[in-house]
Amino acid sequence: MDSVENEARRNAACQVAKSSMSKKTVDRYKPAPDLLVGRTILVTGAGDGIGRAVALTLADHKATVIVLGRTAKKLERVYDQIEQAGNPRPAIVTLDLSQATVEDYEKLAKTLDDEFGQLDGLIHNAAELGTLTPLALYDLGTWSKVFTVNVHAALMLTRACLPALHKSKDASILFTSADVGRQGRAYWGAYGVTCFAVEGMMQILAAELEANTAIRVNSLDPGPVKTAMRTRAYPGEDTEHLPEPESIMASYLYLMGPDSKGVTGQALSAQSC
Numbered sequence: 001m002d003s004v005e006n007e008a009r010r011n012a013a014c015q016v017a018k019s020s021m022s023k024k025t026v027d028r029y030k031p032a033p034d035l036l037v038g039r040t041i042l043v044t045g046a047g048d049g050i051g052r053a054v055a056l057t058l059a060d061h062k063a064t065v066i067v068l069g070r071t072a073k074k075l076e077r078v079y080d081q082i083e084q085a086g087n088p089r090p091a092i093v094t095l096d097l098s099q100a101t102v103e104d105y106e107k108l109a110k111t112l113d114d115e116f117g118q119l120d121g122l123i124h125n126a127a128e129l130g131t132l133t134p135l136a137l138y139d140l141g142t143w144s145k146v147f148t149v150n151v152h153a154a155l156m157l158t159r160a161c162l163p164a165l166h167k168s169k170d171a172s173i174l175f176t177s178a179d180v181g182r183q184g185r186a187y188w189g190a191y192g193v194t195c196f197a198v199e200g201m202m203q204i205l206a207a208e209l210e211a212n213t214a215i216r217v218n219s220l221d222p223g224p225v226k227t228a229m230r231t232r233a234y235p236g237e238d239t240e241h242l243p244e245p246e247s248i249m250a251s252y253l254y255l256m257g258p259d260s261k262g263v264t265g266q267a268l269s270a271q272s273c
């Protein structure tokens with residue numbers, strides 16, 4: 001059930017999002033060097049690929065970044081790079097999202113509260129690719145693992161972080177999606193289905209938080225980017241032409257900073273709007 005006013009508000013927000021996130025606007029977006037000063041932002045899958053670039057970029061714009069991932073060594077390298085650049089000291093959370101329990105998320109929530117008091121951003125970036133296999137043959141163990149990391153962990157982490165996000169005056173939750181989660185494509189199996197689920201979770205959460213909270217919720221499809229996951233999905237591809245993760249950071253800065261205030265419930269794309 002939806003009121004006419006709510007629908008009108010959503011349409012207006014959609015217009016804002018379309019105009020604010022057009023490729024031209026993002027290409028021209030010049031974030032202030034200290035855009036994220038005073039903000040604490042948690043990024044999952046921050047040890048490699050897009051998540052690593054996001055963590056470094058947010059820190060370069062003066063956010064305190066909480067880097068979450070499963071490989072401590074990779075997270076420590078990101079930590080060191082942020083410190084060496086003289087940016088706000090980050091924090092590391094080593095957690096395998098395929099194994100994490102409700103207690104792990106509760107512990108994380110307590111640490112967030114004790115250490116930071118509030119959270120201004122949450123970027124769900126870690127994902128499990130699974131295999132490219134017809135649904136008729138898809139291995140159910142792999143199916144379950146992909147759902148655990150891409151959907152269940154995102155829900156549990158969001159719930160754990162909500163109290164800290166509610167304490168922020170301007171908080172942003174960003175889910176990572178992909179084109180195969182917006183239009184079904186053969187053989188993308190559990191990964192494709194979980195991207196659809198993530199889009200649904202984003203829309204429902206955005207609608208629930210739209211009234212009387214300062215938390216906006218959107219999803220972003222990074223588009224094709226040169227990372228280990230891309231190579232796993234397209235092993236024979238010539239990667240020469242693929243953009244580096246660093247080249248798509250404007251969308252992340254825009255969505256984590258104050259310039260995207262009022263943009264919520266939108267399925268956005270980093271490379272083509």
Ligand SMILES: NC(=O)c1ccc[n+]([C@@H]2O[C@H](COP(=O)([O-])OP(=O)(O)OC[C@H]3O[C@@H](n4cnc5c(N)ncnc54)[C@H](OP(=O)(O)O)[C@@H]3O)[C@@H](O)[C@H]2O)c1
Pocket residue numbers: 044045046047048049050051068069070071074095096097098099124125126127128149176177178179221222223224225226227228229230
């Ligand atoms: N690259 C693309 O072309 C593309 C296109 C569309 C969407 N995306 C989406 O963009 C996001 C980032 O992708 P990417 O290409 O940067 O992937 P990536 O290079 O494989 O990096 C993913 C990161 O997530 C971490 N991770 C994976 N499973 C985890 C788990 N169970 N617990 C904790 N951390 C885990 C990985 O940890 P380790 O370092 O330990 O492996 C890695 O640091 C994903 O959501 C992906 O679906 C990517």
